[in-house]
Amino acid sequence: MTVLDRSAVDLPLSAAMRVGSMAEHEAAEHSSYMSELLGGRVNETGYADYLLRLRVVYDAMETTVRARLDDPAVAAVHDTALERLAAIDSDLEHWAPGRDREVVSPAADAYRERLAAAGAWGGLLVAHHYTRYLGDLSGGQAIGRILDRTFELDGAGTAFYAFPEIPKPKPYKDAYRARLDALELSVEDVARVVDEVKVAFRLNQALFTELGQNIDGYRR
Template identity: 75%
Template sequence: MTVLDAGPTTPALSVAMREGSRAEHEDAEGSTFMSELLDGRISEEGYAAYLRRLRGVYAAMETVVRERSDDPLVAAVHDPALERLAAIDADLDHWAPGADHDLAPGESPAAATYCDRLRGASWGGALVAHHYTRYLGDLSGGQAIGRVLDRAFELDGAGTAFYAFPAIPKPKPYKDAYRARLDALGLDGAGVDRVVEEVKVAFRLNQALFTELGERIDAYRRPARQD
């Protein structure tokens, strides 16, 4: 019996996004600033500088996603329970009380470039790529950052609202359902490739934030403890 070649099949979108961006993901995670943060060696000033950059990014993304929520691709992932802007503001009140939450013009070229990319996304699939990169990261590795901060600064939960998702008590089932919605979008091979390329861009933009912060790593390191 002759077996016919069915030809190439389109990979599941969620798998393609994860596997296709693995190198960029690892590069971002391996940055000096992120390594120091995960080791509990970043100071209050340094962490506030990180949060302020994230605030600009999330303000841009959450505004654009709400504005485009009638796009079928964006609608598949849009969920107000994920939004982080209010949580970031609450954390900044803890880490930098009384300070302006907004970045000054020119303070962070990396954050400005990231925001411009989000606002300029002309295709819903590009916004899906950024949504996935940020929020599934927050529900995954971001949880480890929250635990590190809580332990290193003995916070007892204070100042870590960014990593708390009260409406999502069990991240794993939520992430599984999120990936299932991605896979149900029905994109063809070219569409999958476009999303994967934008996920790579998103990770590179995140790495640029870490690189920018890393340029001041000596100023952002916590003083060594004197036991």
């Protein structure tokens, strides 16, 4: 079992999650695929391949979350306004109309398996929920704007980044973090949650690494 250092233990849960996973977060953000995507240099196929992997992840997470709403920690963060699967399917119709939704991706398969296993304890599932959805409401918004500008989409194909029921992300994220901080977790449980946030970022990085293996074929 991992023990957090004192500076992290003394923080509210949401801050411990953020501080404790900084290195993994930065590593995922600086992958070659994400650098190319943020630079507007990934083509339609490359972005569709990313969406197909995200579809595996969100399908698994949203299915597992709905199955564990009896857990107080999961119930505290669950909100259908965050769910992304339908938005991903809508975007895939734009980026890859008629394409098979199945994808050969060891990285996505590993992510799906970890999410299913996280259903064993609500704290683990919350770690993934926090990592994905607060990321979507934060840096994900920049990706949506870059895609819109690069491909002159005028909003088409970017439903994944649109949260019509959450018009103001900042107060929503503040309230989400407050709900996390209100969970009564032991120091040991906080350590488990933070460790799982790190795992979530590593799984996300593995998706980018896998996509990066074909980066030359994805460049615009």
